[in-house]
Amino acid sequence: MAAKKCTKADIVDALYEKTGMNRKEIRTVIDLFVSEIKAALLDRSVIELRGFGTFELKIRKARSRARNPRTGETISVRPHGNITFRCGRELKQDAWNITDEVPQ
Numbered sequence: 001m002a003a004k005k006c007t008k009a010d011i012v013d014a015l016y017e018k019t020g021m022n023r024k025e026i027r028t029v030i031d032l033f034v035s036e037i038k039a040a041l042l043d044r045s046v047i048e049l050r051g052f053g054t055f056e057l058k059i060r061k062a063r064s065r066a067r068n069p070r071t072g073e074t075i076s077v078r079p080h081g082n083i084t085f086r087c088g089r090e091l092k093q094d095a096w097n098i099t100d101e102v103p104q
Contacts, residue, residue: 041083053087 008030015026037047037055047055059081066077087095 049088051088051090053085053091056084056086057081058084 008027011030012023012026015021016023019026040047041055041057044057049055059079060077062079063077066075067073068075
């Protein structure tokens with residue numbers, strides 16, 4: 001079963017329905033929220049959203065012998081940042097109960 005996609009516009013519409021706030025203001029708040037998360041991650045801060053999860057920037061070490069999966073060519077890779085996400089306990093527990101069964 002293919003996963004449904006939820007876009008920023010879908011989130012704006014859902015918040016508009018729940019709050020009645022102006023769509024433009026909601027979009028601005030979401031953009032500012034995402035911008036603050038990006039800035040904090042690039043400043044090497046850990047972002048902890050209780051009940052949802054934790055975002056963290058981890059530095060991957062350099063490798064002199066990596067392989068390009070497309071060409072099979074051996075290449076070297078310099079050290080680089082990688083964003084990781086660990087879901088929170090509440091989200092993990094809620095996701096645990098999801099099945100592929102179609103609700104009736």
